[in-house]
Amino acid sequence: METSALTRRSFTGLGLGAAVATASGGVLAQAGPTPSTASDRPAPLTSAPVSQAGLGPRLTLHAIDNFHGTPAAGMVCDLAWREGDSLTPIKTVTTGLNGRPAEPLLTDAALRPGHYELLLHVGAYFAARGVSLPSPNFLDRVPIRFRIRDAGQRHHLPVLFTPWGYSYYRGS
Amino acid sequence: MAGISTHVLDTDRGRPAAGIRIDFSVLDGETWRLVKSVVTNADGRTDQPILAPNEAKVGQYQLAFHVDDYFRDRAGTAETDIFIDSPVVRFAIFDPAQHYHVPMLCAPGSFTTYRGS
Numbered sequence: 001m002e003t004s005a006l007t008r009r010s011f012t013g014l015g016l017g018a019a020v021a022t023a024s025g026g027v028l029a030q031a032g033p034t035p036s037t038a039s040d041r042p043a044p045l046t047s048a049p050v051s052q053a054g055l056g057p058r059l060t061l062h063a064i065d066n067f068h069g070t071p072a073a074g075m076v077c078d079l080a081w082r083e084g085d086s087l088t089p090i091k092t093v094t095t096g097l098n099g100r101p102a103e104p105l106l107t108d109a110a111l112r113p114g115h116y117e118l119l120l121h122v123g124a125y126f127a128a129r130g131v132s133l134p135s136p137n138f139l140d141r142v143p144i145r146f147r148i149r150d151a152g153q154r155h156h157l158p159v160l161f162t163p164w165g166y167s168y169y170r171g172s
Numbered sequence: 173m174a175g176i177s178t179h180v181l182d183t184d185r186g187r188p189a190a191g192i193r194i195d196f197s198v199l200d201g202e203t204w205r206l207v208k209s210v211v212t213n214a215d216g217r218t219d220q221p222i223l224a225p226n227e228a229k230v231g232q233y234q235l236a237f238h239v240d241d242y243f244r245d246r247a248g249t250a251e252t253d254i255f256i257d258s259p260v261v262r263f264a265i266f267d268p269a270q271h272y273h274v275p276m277l278c279a280p281g282s283f284t285t286y287r288g289s
Contacts, residue, residue, distance in 0.1 A: 082257075085204075115257055136232065136264035138287055147257035165286025169279075170255040 050100070052154050052172065057111050058104040059148070059155045062171070063095050063120070067131065067162040071099025074128065076121040079105050082145065087117055111151045118144040118157070126163050133163055144168050176223035176265070176272045178235060179288070180216045182242075184279035188216025192242050196222050199232035228268040235274060236260045243280050256283045263287075 052060065063072035075095045080087040093101040105118075123140035126133060139161075146168070148155055156171035176196075180189040192212045197204040210218045222235070236258065243254050256278060265272055273288040 134264075134266040136230070136266050138263050138266065140232075140264065141262065143260055143262060145257045145259050146255050149252050149254075162286075165284070167282065167284035168256075169282030 050098075052156060055154060056108055057152050057154060058108070059106040059111055059116075059157065060104045061093075061095070061101060061118070062156070062158045063099045064158065064160045065099075065125075065162075066160050067126070068129070071095070071097065072125060072161070073097045073099060075125040077101070078119040078121075080117045080119070082115040082117045105157075111148065111155075113148050113151050115145070115147050118146075118159075120144060120159065120161070120166075122161055122163070122166070131163060138164055139166070142166055146170070174225040174228045174269055174271050175221045176228070176233065176274065177221050178218065178273070179275040180212050180237065180239075181275065181277045182216075182246075182279065183277045183282070183284075185246075188212070188214065189239070189242060189278065190214045190216060192216075193238040194218070194222070195234075195236040195238070197234040197236070199234070204234055223272075225271075228265055228272075230265055230268060232262060232264050233272075234260055234262045235276070237276050237278070239278050249280055253280045255281045259283050261285045 052058075061077065063075055063077070064070075065072040072095055076092060077095065078092045079090045081090055082088075091105070093103075093105065096102055120142040121140075122142045123133070123137050126137070142161065144157070144159060146155075146157065154172070157168060158171040159166060159168045161167070178194065180192050180194075181187070182189040190212055193209055194212065195209050196207045198207055199205075207223075210220070210222065213219055223233070237260070238258060239256065240254065240258055243249050244251060259276070259278070261274055261276065263272065263274060271289070274285060275288045277284040
């Protein structure tokens with residue numbers, strides 16, 4: 001018990017905690033604004049993440065197959081402009097080995113404020129990988145609806161999915 | 173129990189999302205036909221099942237969650253932070269004897285759904 005408590009405390013002391021504690025004393029200070037020391041530095045690079053830092057406005061996709069624990073390679077995705085339930089196709093892309101299409105979905109002037117739908121062909125993807133699914137399978141073509149409000153910003157769209165569920169969010 | 177049910181949770185605040193309109197539709201040929209609209213109660217659920225056990229059939233179904241108004245009306249949310257946009261979930265009943273619980277977890281910038289129980 002005592003050993004682990006000391007270990008935890010010394011970890012804190014080496015990191016953000018030390019600066020905060022010195023500045024304004026004690027644990028309460030950690031509820032305040034995040035100090036800009038360690039958090040501003042990028043984490044050590046690995047092969048997986050692709051930094052978007054410094055790039056112009058763009059919409060990028062990263063599809064992760066949480067069933068196999070791999071990037072989702074070879075999944076067809078239809079991008080459309082959406083007005084209510086009316087869709088205007090923009091393009092169809094296929095994800096590469098890293099779970100990303102070869103090019104951003106949209107860049108610069110093509111990235112306009114508005115409502116978008118990205119239709120993921122999840123059923124076909126898992127069928128192609130030989131996953132045994134019920135018929136009809138629970139998820140087949142999955143619509144991802146999102147809104148771009150400021151076309152001057154980068155928008156990253158990670159999508160995590162299995163045959164039984166999915167998640168997406170505004171990434172970075 | 174068979175049929176369809178849902179549960180909407182605001183994972184940004186860690187509480188049920190009350191007062192969210194959900195449009196429930198069935199795929200009829202090539203068009204989505206609205207079956208009914210319901211509103212989540214204080215527990216983030218619907219007072220009645222979305223689809224009763226005796227009405228369950230093999231087919232394609234859709235739940236449209238009108239979260240935009242919910243986030244917009246929620247105190248302390250900047251409209252510019254709302255990224256998810258009238259999300260819809262489309263799924264199949266492949267065995268009418270089974271129950272399909274389809275929860276929806278949302279925050280202004282994220283959306284999750286899955287087959288629950």
